[in-house]
Amino acid sequence: MSPSPAAVAVEDRLFRALAVLRLVVLANVVVLTVVRSGDVERPAAAAASLAVMTLWTGFAIWAYGEARRRTPALLVADLALAVALLLATPWVMRGDAGSLPGFWVIGALVAWAIHYRWVGGLVAGALLAAADLARQDVDRSDYGNAFLLVIGGAILGFMCQSLQEMATERDQAERAAAVAAERARLARAVHDGVLQVLALVQRRGRELGGEAAELGRLAGEQEGELRRLIRAQDAVVAGADDTVDLGAALVQLESRPGVTVSTPGTPVELSAGTARELVAAAQACLDNVHRHVGEDAPAWVLLQAFPDRVEVSVRDAGPGIPAGRLDAAAADGRLGVAESIRGRVADLGGTADLVTGSFGTEWELVVPRLGSGA
Amino acid sequence: MSLRVMVVDDHPLWRDAVERDLAAAGLEVVAVAATGREALARFPAARPDVVVLDLQIPEPDGVQVTAAIARLDPSARVLILSASGEQADVLAAVTAGATGYLVKSASREELLDAVRRTAAGDAVFTPGLAGLVLGEFQRRSDEPDPGEAQLTDRETEVLKLVAKGLSYRQIAERLVLSHRTVQNHVQNTLRKLQMHNRVELTRYALERGLDDDS
Structure with missing residues (x-):
């Protein structure tokens, strides 16, 4: 299945919005880690994690920027990194300090939701939730977060899918309307030529009399009929249900x-x-x-x-x-x-x-x- | 002095038939043209009193030719002779400055009468055109624009009777007016319609995509 140009355009826009979101959650995790520096067990590893997140954020923004670079490898790497950082949390951080990447994992979640629709959102949400819960010392709010990840991923994916479908449908409707308008324009030219001839036959027939007059009368009838059909056809285009x-x-x-x-x-x-x-x-x-x-x-x-x-x-x-x-x-x-x-x-x-x-x-x-x- | 008429139609048989009818009736056909370009090139030298114009001609189309003639010589009259009677086109042509409209299925007598009346400055309406013009003014009054003229009650009444198929004479009788007064009312409706023609023409051109002339 190759997505329609309209669906790709929607995806482009969504990834542009995601780029902003990635920067926001990156800033968030950097500030939080610095604030909670007392909870950090291995400062070097924490610093290295932040560096990796920063570099990956920059790379991801560039990589997702074009449709042809949005390959499964990119998406898998994106999600794998987020999962790995979650799993590394107990080793880097102390006790109940919360996860190491924090909200930064949203970037991968949303990317999966945009690209793989509701299934992608659900899979990414479930993996991230499982990795988060695999940490020791999870409390009730961690369960809540995990639940939100799964549900949010699926819903987000579903909405992205709906947006793309609507854009595709609108695109098709616009194209159909353009085709109909062009067809009507061509039909007008054809009809006009036919009407001209019918009117001429009618006119000459009347002047010549006899059998020609009968021909003229017939042409006149057809002329009226065709004109009526044209007006009826115009109304079909305009009419609602x-x-x-x-x-x-x-x-x-x-x-x-x-x-x-x-x-x-x-x-x-x-x-x-x-x-x-x-x-x-x-x-x-x-x-x-x-x-x-x-x-x-x-x-x-x-x-x-x-x-x-x-x-x-x-x-x-x-x-x-x-x-x-x-x-x-x-x-x-x-x-x-x-x-x-x-x-x-x-x-x-x-x-x-x-x-x-x-x-x-x-x-x-x-x-x-x-x-x-x- | 006989009337000077120019015939513009891309259909040679049709053009010849109209030319023959006009000449037989003693009118002088000073020029013929098959396209809008030819029409505008020959118009200044031919100086016709009346241009009998088909709407569906090669570029520029009848509406644009009407507008150009109205600019070149405001005293020249344009009588639209259209086969399809495409409503939007007819209304656009009248708005652009044409003062008469006839479908091609009209008889020779009707054509001659229409050419003579158009030359005399009369507005030559069919009931169908009157219905269109009424509709246009109704739309204007539904969404009033201070730049657009509205019809008076009397003008609306007269136009409505034209649309119902009454002749000017019958309208004069029915409303107890003079024939001349009825003619004036009809002419005024046309003038009000044309008052806004530059704006209307631009809109028409945009709708038809004529602005990106290729």
């Missing part, structure tokens, strides 16, 4: 002859259920246009998004509904379509208003946007 882009959903209504859909140009995210009901309501409005004005009658759908609500209006250029006809229909209990539109929208907590006049008939559907404050 349980929300959909109402704009893209409404654009699908353009597959009906004569229908033009206008949207704000940025995704209008709504819960899938709300969007479905709104599209169905708009569809019902268009069914009405179809029935009362004509099969190919032009109709316009406009979507507007506000922070607190969305507005969908559906307009036709028909003769409008004669005054009193709606009331008469209501009186007869024949308000089927209008009532079903109002009912759908009311279920979403919104309102549906009908305006009619010489300009045609216009439905105004207003639905509040709930949750997520979007």
